[in-house]
Amino acid sequence: MGRPTKPILSRDRICTSALAIVDEEGLAELSMRKLARSLGVQISSLYEHVKTKDDVLHEVANTIMASVDVSGFETGDWRHGVASWARSYRAALAAHPNIVPFLAYGPAHREASLRRADTVHGGLVAGGWAPRYATMIGASTKYLVVGAAMSSFAGGFDDDIQVYVDRYPHLAGAYRLRERADEIDQDSFELALDMFLDGLTALHARVAASAEDSERS
Structure with a gap:
């Protein structure tokens, strides 16, 4: 044969x-x-x-990083770009949480990771961020996403009410968290992402104002 x-x-x-x-x-x-x-x-x-x-x-x-969508930066709106990238990034990692510790080390020489990092950095700079800020925003977004993808906050609580009764009065309802873990974790990520983006938007305005003041002086 x-x-x-x-x-x-x-x-x-x-x-x-x-x-x-x-x-x-x-x-x-x-x-x-x-x-x-x-x-x-x-x-x-x-x-x-x-x-x-x-x-x-x-x-x-x-292969995993190739599924992360960074096309939001094509709109020219850096905030939309970061938001859509972060959501896609989290979804890709959350589907395979066991490999996240390996991914957390950085892109190394991986083509898909480097192409996305290049797009993100270029989109932020095009949106008016200085290269140093663009680098820090990319890193900060990664910290937010990787932390959200590695584990479940809500899923880490015990569903036995007796664990909390009497000893932990402020956690009286914590036994319900596990059954709603997906919803709570998703909403918590969205809250953190919104607060992060609001902070960046305020910083962007301050940086732009500072640059204008420098040009006039």
């Missing part, structure tokens, strides 16, 4: 299997040996496509 015309492995198939392991078992549980088993190939075959576990994770991260 001749050799198959198409390779058994592909980058997409490797990424899909690796992400499934991370989603189901956690980041620490991914190994090249386990990945090879899940793909039904010898580990030597896997090494022909990717050299290390980090290479695999970068491929997976690149």
Whole structure:
């Protein structure tokens, strides 16, 4: 029998299997040996496509970041751009929370991440922000999004009312939080994002006024 015309492995198939392991078992549980088993190939075959576990994770991260929408900056409205980017960014990470710690380290050499960082930075500068502020806004948005995507605030409470009765009078209703975790976490993220954007809008006006004063003096 001749050799198959198409390779058994592909980058997409490797990424899909690796992400499934991370989603189901956690980041620490991914190994090249386990990945090879899940793909039904010898580990030597896997090494022909990717050299290390980090290479695999970068491929997976690149795939996830490719789904993040930064097209809002095309409108020329920096506030709309940040808002739509942050929401899309959170949705992409929240779908795969186990890999967020790896993504949190930064874009490294990942094409999808760098392209989005470039678009965000360019959109902010075009919107009147100085490059240094654009960098800090990008970083601050990442802090907000990554924190929201890594865990659930509401889901972290116990649903047993006896935990709170008598001992924690101000948390008498906390046992209800877990059942409404998705709603509360979403609304909390939107509140934080709105406050963040309102603060940036006020800062933008002050920076612009300061620049005008400098030009007149």
